[in-house]
Amino acid sequence: MALRTMISGRAVRSGAAMGARSISSWWRNVEPAPKDPILGVTEAFLADPSPNKVNVGVGAYRDDDGKPVVLECVREAERRIAGNLNMEYLPMGGSMNMVEETLKLAYGENSELIKDKRIAAIQALSGTGACRIFADFQRRFRPESQIYIPVPTWSNHHNIWRDAQVPQRTFHYYHPESKGLDFASMMDDIKNAPNGSFFLLHACAHNPTGVDPSEEQWREISYQFKAKGHFAFFDMAYQGFASGDPEKDAKSIRIFLEDGHLIGCSQSYAKNMGLYGQRVGCLSVVCEDEKQAVAVKSQLQQLARPMYSNPPVHGALIVSIILSDPDLKKLWLKEVKGMADRIIGMRTALRENLESLGSSLSWEHITNQIGMFCYSGMTPEQVDRLTNEFHIYMTRNGRISMAGVTTKNVAYLANAIHDVTKSP
Ligand SMILES: Cc1ncc(COP(=O)(O)O)c(C=O)c1O
Incomplete structure (x- = not known):
């Protein structure tokens, strides 16, 4: 009797009923993937x-x-965890305490947006996972949109938005002769993009160039984004690595917030807490009000659910302990510097x-x-x-x-x- 199975809601015949396909042929057309350049x-x-x-x-x-x-603050957090951690699942959105502390780093300790609960945020699988969930979210809820990516950028940005099936455009960023920012061409690209375009911006310590806009230039960029109604998605993988002070390194984001932008943001603890393999980060999206934030957060969780259900607990707890304890936080800031x-x-x-x-x-x-x-x-x-x-x-x-x-x-x-x- 022919076996029946479901693929995309359709019943298809499988096994013997599919004919004379030899078992060994299933993956014959799979070529080796190109090596990751890094x-x-x-x-x-x-x-x-x-x-x-x-x-x-x-x-x-x-x-x-x-x-x-391994940072001393991380070692201390691990000592406090040792023997006390149960292995239960985190909620789909991850550790809420970790997320709350993480938002303060990007949006400011006394952020009105946080107080007003206007930020939809979930724990993410480090910066890569945050970018990927956002790209999927963009594709699902703004399917007509593209993403503008700087030239050059971290090569995985291209892979992430490609796999999320978001069409990509590029914008000028680096000037090879001056080995600095090609600000004029960047501004032209921002002006020439269709109104309401999505842009990927590195919040600080741009990878691979090490070239960031000055504060004044960020203000101009923010102004132009406002004029064009563009959406800024900030990838902040190196907060603290540019100046030694996470607060100063969040300046680009703060400038956009002052101008009232509803931004998206990816944060990672890989570099600034040295938690590379723990895969701990955060994805946030600023919304118009609390009701919208609740809806957006539920959809971000919905995207995570069929991928990995819920994020890992250990790294999140380390971050949570460090940032909730004033002495450990002070030690962390010293170690980042x-x-x-x-x-x-x-x-x-x-x-x-x-x-x-x-x-x-x-x-x-x-x-x-x-x-x-x-x-x-x-x-x-x-x-x-x-x-x-x-x-x-x-x-x-x-x-x-x-x-x-x-x-x-x-x-x-x-x-x-x-x-x-x-x-x-
Ligand atoms: C610009 C940028 N974004 C995001 C990431 C993501 O790193 P992770 O997923 O380890 O947090 C990196 C890592 O190299 C990066 O350079």
């Missing part, structure tokens, strides 16, 4: 036996010995080393750019030489993760960069 760098680094090898590809903080760091300051110190050291080697090129952008990355301006061929001749690993777009630079490898790195960039 994760591929780490794989190549790990496979290199050279004792001199340097990894400045991965966007994860390292201490001055090149080792991963410590990470940002080490990176800033390495920028100065790298630039000074290059200049003292007599490089005829300008390396001013290394110290002008901010956050975890330096967009060096090196060509893919120069990066290949760094890898093949010096065992230095980074993405082929010339992005240096400053978090991988240490007092021990900075001279070696500068020497190699000088070698591949000097005229023959």
Whole structure:
């Protein structure tokens, strides 16, 4: 008897009834997926036996010995959790205490929006998960809309909105000659986009360029968004890494809020709390009133439900404990500043080393750019030489993760960069 099964509500025949298809043919048409440009760098680094090898590809903080760091505030939160945590599910929207504390970081400790319950927010699977749920939400409730993405951007942004089936457009952002912001072209693109367009903005410490608009420029951007009725979705993966102070790094968002924008926001604790693998973050959408926020939140949860039901508990509890305890929060702020300051110190050291080697090129952008990355301006061929001749690993777009630079490898790195960039 033919078996019947349901696919998309239709009953279809399966098994023997489908004919002579051989079992081994099911996945014959599956080609290997292209390697992720960032994760591929780490794989190549790990496979290199050279004792001199340097990894400045991965966007994860390292201490001055090149080792991963667990923050002291996180260790303390874990000590408090140990033995006390049951393994129950969190609600679909995640830990409400974690979400409330997280919203204060983005929207401000005394935010009226929070008090008025106008923000729909859920715990998300770190920044990636927050972006993805938002992209799905956009697709479901504004199916006619596109997303404008800066050039360049974190490569996964393209994957996220592609898989959510939101058509993508790009806008100018980086100016290769000045190695700074192409503000004029960016503003033109904002003006020329159809009214009511969706834009993805990096709230601070833009990845991969390390180039952020100034406060004045953010004000102009916000003004123009208002004039055009655009929607701003802020991806804030590095709050605290730009200036060392999470409050200062939220300035772009605060400017938009002052102007009355109803924004969306993705927050991640991967970098600023070092909780990379815990996958803890938050997605928020500012609404017109509490009633709308309740509706929007229920729909965000509805999107999460068939994907992963509810988010993981451990990382959320760590964040919750740290941010709810004034002493631990103070320690966290000190540790964030410590990470940002080490990176800033390495920028100065790298630039000074290059200049003292007599490089005829300008390396001013290394110290002008901010956050975890330096967009060096090196060509893919120069990066290949760094890898093949010096065992230095980074993405082929010339992005240096400053978090991988240490007092021990900075001279070696500068020497190699000088070698591949000097005229023959
Ligand atoms: C710009 C940007 N957004 C989001 C993320 C997401 O990171 P995670 O999902 O680990 O929070 C990253 C990570 O590299 C990033 O650079």
